[in-house]
Amino acid sequence: MSFRTTIAEGVLQFRGPATRWLATGPDGGYRNAPAAYNVSVPEGFDRTDLSAYVTERRERAGFEDSGPALLTGVNLTHACGARAGPVTVVATAGLSNPAELPMDPDEGVPKGDPRDDQADRRVGTVNLLVGTERSLDDGALATLLATAVEAKTATLHSATGFTGTTSDAVVVGCDPEGDPAAFAGSGTDVGSATRACVREAVRASLDSRYADRSVPDSVGDAEHGVRTDRRATVFEPGDRE
Numbered sequence: 001m002s003f004r005t006t007i008a009e010g011v012l013q014f015r016g017p018a019t020r021w022l023a024t025g026p027d028g029g030y031r032n033a034p035a036a037y038n039v040s041v042p043e044g045f046d047r048t049d050l051s052a053y054v055t056e057r058r059e060r061a062g063f064e065d066s067g068p069a070l071l072t073g074v075n076l077t078h079a080c081g082a083r084a085g086p087v088t089v090v091a092t093a094g095l096s097n098p099a100e101l102p103m104d105p106d107e108g109v110p111k112g113d114p115r116d117d118q119a120d121r122r123v124g125t126v127n128l129l130v131g132t133e134r135s136l137d138d139g140a141l142a143t144l145l146a147t148a149v150e151a152k153t154a155t156l157h158s159a160t161g162f163t164g165t166t167s168d169a170v171v172v173g174c175d176p177e178g179d180p181a182a183f184a185g186s187g188t189d190v191g192s193a194t195r196a197c198v199r200e201a202v203r204a205s206l207d208s209r210y211a212d213r214s215v216p217d218s219v220g221d222a223e224h225g226v227r228t229d230r231r232a233t234v235f236e237p238g239d240r241e
Helices: 050-060 138-160 189-209
Strands: 004-008 011-023 029-040 069-072 080-084 087-093 098-100 126-132 169-174
Touching: 011 050, 011 087, 011 126, 011 138, 029 050, 029 087, 029 126, 050 069, 069 126, 069 169, 080 189, 087 138, 087 189, 126 138, 126 189, 138 169, 138 189
Parallel strands: 029 069, 126 169
Antiparallel strands: 004 011, 011 029, 011 169, 080 087, 087 126
8 A cells, every 4th residue: 555645725635545543633543544634724723623624624625535634834835755665754844833952941041932822823833644554553653653753853953953843743654454564663664764754754845945934043033932941850760779
């Protein structure tokens, strides 16, 4: 089974019939469906009935099959895909709402205050749709999601200095009828292919979206974003003799 991509009316369909999906975000979790979606939302988007909104947009675009869906403020002209081995990835990457995780929270305070709670923002978001022709059980599918997120974080940090955005989301899918793969970490064929595909797709989408504009230098320079400058208390687990 190969994953096919179609774009219409601001909706990207990532189709793989009889796919087992795992999605983050609203209405996420595990499900079987013929396709997953990435939906570009307009500036000023403020809908809260997200399931109904996705259904409206999907049907308006002529896609009959339901499935997990992600939302993005990135125009789908900047969607980019990559294939390697048994894996296909499609990414959209925007950085209007970057997230920073400084290793020393007391240094490098951003120039401005985060404004991530404004309802009228046009959120950028880094969204990933990942599909593999291999059959994975639910645990391995969760590992595939973690592998994809790790690759996204490494790619973004290398290219921009940010670890992600405040609204990144991922959908991963596998073919239940494909050749089985017990694992999907970075040391496996599926994991290695996913890392390579995510790296290339995210880079290409960034290059497309920021061909004529600058990537923010910091959270303070961005339209919206957050900087995690709080600290946590370290403890030693369990009783020690």
